[in-house]
């Protein structure tokens with residue numbers, strides 16, 4: 001291992017004003033959940049998403065997915081359709097509800113949920129006697145899913161579309177911001193995402209009534225009474241005023257972060273141009289605008305992919321295989337799956353490359369040298 005500093009896949013990148021907002025919270029002793037930073041952060045997000053929808057800041061993206069399922073009426077025994085090629089947090093909340101996940105393959109162009117396999121699954125599940133209660137589709141690595149086709153399917157069968165936009169703040173589809181394209185939208189501000197609150201998330205709700213209900217569940221479902229009265233199960237899912245302060249500082253630099261991530265993508269695009277056997281995940285048409293949260297490539301084989309990953313590790317550079325599809329995970333093995341082997345093949349041959357907005361020219365040079373060295377010697 002070389003004694004250089006580590007280059008990470010994606011690390012937090014503060015803008016500068018985060019401490020100002022935290023300082024204000026300390027000065028006012030407003031450390032408890034809720035408070036002016038939470039309200040301000042929600043307003044910042046709403047403005048950035050350019051939407052009449054309402055935002056609820058929460059403790060994590062996972063909490064947002066869980067609440068979206070509750071609000072969509074998902075109960076024990078129900079079925080929920082879910083993109084298989086994703087992070088486990090997309091699927092875990094289905095199990096929190098005691099519901100059954102039905103996993104769906106990816107399409108080649110965006111790597112996201114395949115509309116054909118999705119519709120096949122819906123028809124088959126209906127024929128088997130149960131209409132699925134929700135669809136969870138993901139904008140993988142920031143690449144928007146085919147919103148037009150997916151919305152048409154969701155509308156045709158009247159199934160709510162839950163948009164897992166945890167990786168896609170700043171991405172757009174046909175000019176509309178990801179996070180606003182589904183019945184519910186999910187954002188994550190985990191430490192590795194394009195902006196971070198050190199840990200947090202948000203739920204984009206269709207209207208004020210739904211937001212109020214989300215906040216009600218997120219604050220232990222307290223009925224309107226002087227004592228603590230509960231008629232429904234509650235959760236402790238609200239974002240703290242301190243975390244929201246970090247988020248306010250981060251929202252000041254979100255556009256810079258998107259352009260810095262896109263600079264990394266352009267760097268890889270140039271680097272891999274001469275190599276026919278290496279394909280970068282790219283926007284399929286001008287309808288798609290990706291924040292390129294992570295730049296990811298597909299190589300000729302699993303061996304080659306693993307070779308490059310280990311070569312980078314030797315140079316103290318982090319890279320990672322794509323998300324392992326949920327239908328191949330031991331914990332989800334027994335659940336139904338619809339599709340072919342697109343997600344499985346992507347997983348076998350795909351690699352996520354360092355994509356942080358804080359990477360320097362020097363870092364890029366190190367990455368380039370390490371990659372070219374591997375490609376020359378293999």
Ligand SMILES: *Cc1c(COP(=O)(O)O)cnc(C)c1O
Pocket residue numbers: 059060061062063086087089090138164166167187188189190199200201
């Ligand atoms: C990060 C992530 C989540 C979960 O967000 P947390 O804030 O970490 O709970 C959900 N889905 C996807 C696709 C993610 O990448």
